[in-house]
Amino acid sequence: MNGWQSWAVAMGVLVCVSLLVWIAHGLVRESLSRYRAVFTETARVRMGEFFFFVDVNQLWFAHVAIIGVLAAACGILAQSWTMAAAGAVAGAALPRYVARRLRARRMRRFDEQLPDALLALASALRAGASLQAGLRQIVAESQPPLGQELALMLREQRFGIGMDQSLAHLHDRVPTESTSLVVAALRIAADTGGNLAETLERIGATIRARLHMEGRIRALTAQGRLQSRIVGALPWLLIVALHYLEPETMQRLWTTAQGWAVLALVASLDLLGLWMISRIVRIDV
Template sequence: MVIVLALSIAVLAGVSSWFLQQSASRAYERYRNAFKKEATARMGEFFLFLDPAQLWLANLALCGLAAALVYIASGPLWLAAAAGALALLAPQYSIKQLRRRRLRRFDEQLPDLLQALAGALRAGSGAQGALRHIVAQSPIPLAQEFGLMLREQRMGVPFEQALAALYLRMPTEGTGLVVSALQIAAQTGGGLAETLERIAATLRARLHLLGRVRALTAQGRMQAWVMACLPLVLGVVLAQLDPDSMRVLWQTPAGWTVMALIAGLELLGVFFIRRIVDIQV
């Protein structure tokens, strides 16, 4: 009877391990394919054409290095696994932050381009010729995006389709206004210079208001980061001052439960603070 029970437990453990391995393998493949697809699309937006397979290997190397360093420095295996998981997710978060910054810089540069384009139109220049001359002297990322649009047009892509592709790459409110104005002007004509000047004035007023909002909410954003980092700093300091007492927190199931609860509450607090200070204009 004991032998049968032991064999049953062994078979159950083997089957469970096989299913767990298969699930982990499928999850790994899904995440790797999603990472490569996302990296290819996002790197293309930054005009960086890198091999997604090499980026994936670099991400895995970063994950392993972070886990090894944390394990050597602290000792708990679960903490090293958490550090490796964070390192695995960090590149996607960084890419999203860089894309958000790129969109913001594009919006900041857009009013100057519109003002220069309106001046060129009032001087008698054509819209596409003036746009080509202005884009050649514009900073990045505006020069890259409008330059790609003009190259697509020279290769035979219709002007309206090239504008629509520009809006897909840079889906901001300012880009939508500019694309709509240029499409209408290309189809019907009319006072494009005056329209562009009004759009430029509207975008400048909006950017000024966004700057004021960011300045007024800077303290709230800093409060979120201070609240998130303070327990970590305090834990490191207490571990150096009284390692025997802190060992209960690092090396016992009760301590792990407390840390998981603290991490959950910290993330919840940061989420709510950032939602409060994220004012849409």
């Protein structure tokens, strides 16, 4: 092959590689932009549900920093690009998990505050106060999240939104069975009338009994839930311990296709076991 032919081949390879890099850069940039848009919009909605207003761009940079830190930590500790990728995936899934846990805790706290609020509203109605006045009194005396949700409902009504629509928005924000009972009772009372105070007292007693039963169930199943966490963490703790005790032997687990297959199998069986235990200890009331 002549010199000019070698030069032409080298230039062709360079052009092809440059083209592939340019295409890959465009795809990665577009995917990252799309992911950022989805993340910021979801974060804005979730933070609005929690009445926690922060700059979503700051949350995005924090999210990227968490992904980088977890990826670097897993990669350095395990000396494997595979574990670095696993750390990045875990960092990407962490905000969604935290938001789901915070949302569940907020709804549980709302249900716990609801019986006392219903009894106070029923007492205000029996004393001759209107429904709006009773709700304003509860808002002034209640702690978040109940006070925040009811205050938002009253604010919507002051802006011209009807009672049915504001109650529907309340149920959308707090989609629990307790909220469904209260919303149904208020809608029926607004449409047909009736003894709303007595209805609210009965709903409050029902919700209180339900919460008491759920507390007893959580206490009875606490040991099973703790065992599931221990059983789920035990394989990974054992892998980490063996990695430091026998690094040469465990190195094949991180650097070979067979090792990755074993890790995938362990993760699948671990998740399956956690799911089965959660189904066993879960009792719907």
